[in-house]
Amino acid sequence: MNKRRTMATLLIGSMMMAIFSGCTGGNSESAQPQISEQDYEPYGKYETPVEFTIGRNTNHVNNLPSGDTIEDNLATRYVEDRVNVTAKVAWETDDMDQKLSLSMTTGDLPDVMLVSREIFNQLVDNDLIADMTEVYEKTASEGVKNIYGSYGDLLLNQVKVDGKIMGLPMTNIGNQHQLLWVRKDWVDKVGAKLPETVEDVWNLARTFVEKDVSGTGKTVGMVMDSNAMNFTPIFAAHGAFPMNWIQKDGQVEYGSVQPEVKQALTELSTMYKEGLIDKQFAVRSNEEKEALVINGQAGMLFNPWWIGYTNYKDSIKQDPEAVWVAISAPVDENGKFKTIRQDPVGGGIVVVKKDFAHPEAIMKSVNLTTDFLYSLTEDAINYKNEHPDELLTDASRWNNDPTQIPMQVDYDDVLKRYYDDLIKADKAGDASAVQEDRVVSFKAYQEFKEKGNAIDANTYGEYLSRIEGQREANNPNLEVIPAGFYGTTETMKLKWANLQKLEEETMLKIIMGEAPVDEFDKFVDTWKRTGGDEITEEVNEMSNR
Template identity: 30%
Template sequence: MKRMSRLALSCLMIVVLIVLSACGTKEPKEGTSTPNTGNTPAASVGNEKAEPVEITMVRENYADVKYLSGESIDKNAVSDAYEKELGIKIKNLWVADSTQYQQKLQMSISSNDIPDLMFVSMPQLQQLIEADMILDLTDIYEKTATAETKAYLTGDGGNQLNSAKHQGKLMAIPSTNSPYNSASHVWLRRDWLKQLNLPEPKTMQDVLSISEAFTKQDPGGSGKSYGIALTKALLSEGAFMISGFFNGYHAYPGQWIKDDSGKLVFGSIQPEMKLALKQLQDMYKDGQIDPEFAVKDVVKENELLASNKIGITYGPFWLSAYPLMDNAVKDGVLVQDWWPYPIVSHDAVPAMTQVEMGVDGYWVVSKKAKHPEAAIKLLNKWIQAYEHPGETDGVYLLHNEEAQNYYKLNPIRVFSQTHNVTLGEVVPKAIESRDPSSLKGVEGPNRYGKVVKYLDGDTSQWSEWPISGPGGTFSIMYQYLQQNRYHINAFYGAPGPVMTEKKPVLDTKMHEVFIKIIMNQLPIDKFDEFVAEWKKLGGDEMTNEVNEWYVKVSQN
């Protein structure tokens, strides 16, 4: 996963480094900022130069940030840029490494000693709201946020921004990101499909037939093949997460979904789960699943893929970068042709891929802050520079090899909810026409360039081909969006007391039962007994708690 993160996000880093360096003298593009949009220097009055507005923060000291000579988290090119362009000076009250940050932050909250601006988790946001320690940002956001900022934070239809609201009031700025990046795909050995003269999958029956053929006909010549990859994590986030298989049976494990009455129920205990588990059990009994999957992580299971023993796996858009890249290309030669396909359904109803909301935290402003509008101005500048790279000076940061991960020094950060999805519309077209003139920003042209290099013979760039190429994962993600095939978890609140206490135990039990059912150590009807036990051991109580939350947020 660490390797994946570097590969999948390397292009994003390039874009963001430009953002960090927003320290030039160029005027903003006409129409993107006016004196009333929050981009005017906070301390400017007429032509007089005023003292910068100071806002306090607490910060995490990231170990992977490599500073330029003479710079630190307290004073650097990033903080200098904000002071120069916006007249906002950042003062860190304290800085802690990642191992101590959360503990120290919680102590600050508990003692009611918080800075003007800080990054918190969902549970901490709820705690701060209940303690009346943070500011209602509704009016300030409405007046200060640019039109571009408002559009940027609602690209998902407003779900992420709504998660920061309490009783209709905007209490924080969500750390937005794409909810679509965790979409599932069926990854197949396309060379094996051709070798065995098998059709590309259009239905779940096609996937099952391909799995059987890969197992029985051993196209890799390994002597012992399996159909589909599973790991001990099973339904946890990861490279070989099998949730897309369950989605093909309209089951949504781990998610809260609406039932016919409009109430929320837990997806993992619904009848559709039983149907999918029965199918996996049948595949296991038929030898299509590695008998040791329950004790293997991604690295160990991937050894079977690398040695031509498995040709199907479910996974996210970046799977070609990790772990498939090292399997596919050996000594400059493509030896495994992996390719992604949309997840498929077992019936006539199209399969929806389950995704989470995509928010990993929130920026909050203290009620004691003297200049709360500064937080929104920082937000405006981040988005403006991120979306319009090249319109600001300071590009030296992009080329200075001494500086690393300076994007993390920004006081407030949000990321596009739709960027990769929209790339799925434009980059493949540019590749087909060999014309990148329509691609804006940095990431689109960068991904285009990698694919072109691959097509021109540079196999070191292969991992980008199944992502950005025509019919690749970005194209599929865009297709999912156009066809309304994303299934978002209906619960996005902080865990209540019951969930905090009961869910870890229930999840452990559920995982144990599901693994045993798949491995045929329990008959499939034990699923029904588990559901009854789940409800009795706190599941019903947790469901009531979730629905109480749902009623409240529905009234916002």
């Protein structure tokens, strides 16, 4: 990424900085205290407390022990105790972008912010945030560096401007693509085999419907989301990658306007007309769609590895004999199950206000928070063991709300690491060999092996995601294709919402037979004329810098 500075941006930046300086007492880099090499130590403790303010999204779920607060709980006390760094909430909001846009115009910025790509770019363009390059190189812990390093250059390149690291990205782990989840007991009941090709998938759906395997008279072949994007494996088997920017013939192109998409839509339209796709998918609520699966009317659907953390796990309450398996299907003509690498930046980017005296303190907070959430160090494990009455009511690795900086970072290949960890411990018969934050998954696996479906739904869901889902998410036939572009261009800000609406409406109409397949060609023409070509040009310009 490179900074794009127009005269207008410079003028706006000058005005903002004038306001900003007035609100902060005119701090400048020359007025800032020198950061000592000791201060840069990843776990070095300050003699004098260092406090920072942070703007946060509103926390609507109180999962803290009685008496604890967002600013004062076991996670924040751990950081304070170890490095003498304290966080104070400047404000909370339900609309972070709007709040930060307003704060930029007034200069009333907190020391730390978790921002979107768009706000990140604005803060960079207006010179309002700190260069974190030296801080990252010197103060990031080995654990954080290993996590970021698992993405190669892909992750940090998203937050680099002219070679400088301008923020700390939250992570979007790899292999969260759609898998095909199938009722294996249904497959066995009809004497079929698990599908591999696109044709196999539709044949199995056809068999389920024709033989009314559910016994309800209303068996559904395939469950589908209202925007069709959970059917990405069907598109991918045709070499189509809608809603993604892809590399094609040396250029970056938008996947949704490629001819392969028309082929996939033709097939989906045919299968919908035949009744192999839920006829009401476009109008069903999420609850109604889930009910089809939970109540035993549907035996196939696409969903990522984490299906066990959704309501679908409740299907064993209705039918204790249900056997769900995950498979990587359909494969393409070369036997590959393809997916696009999604944006590695997940949830936002942590940035530090320019001229904050101790940006390295923010890195220390992130170091210790990561250790705490994932039990990465003996110190973090011991600290939690020493304070059992103060533990968070939800101690999962996802519960980052109570931490000083609510960011989540994890390995790109964490699903494989997690799964391998569980299987290794299972073979050894030793729960102590499992990383601390994964013990709950290990216990669920052991209970499932012992009792099968005669366990509670939450335990079943844990098993389903962490064993069945994670295993299949790393299928050897998986081929992950790099995306051509992540981010937002100037024209996207103005026209992307309308183009997306046009795209979704056209695809739905074609699939449901409300428009002929050739309507796709008209969509492509309209898309290009009403901003698509302009955006594509901007994407390529940004990608080539």
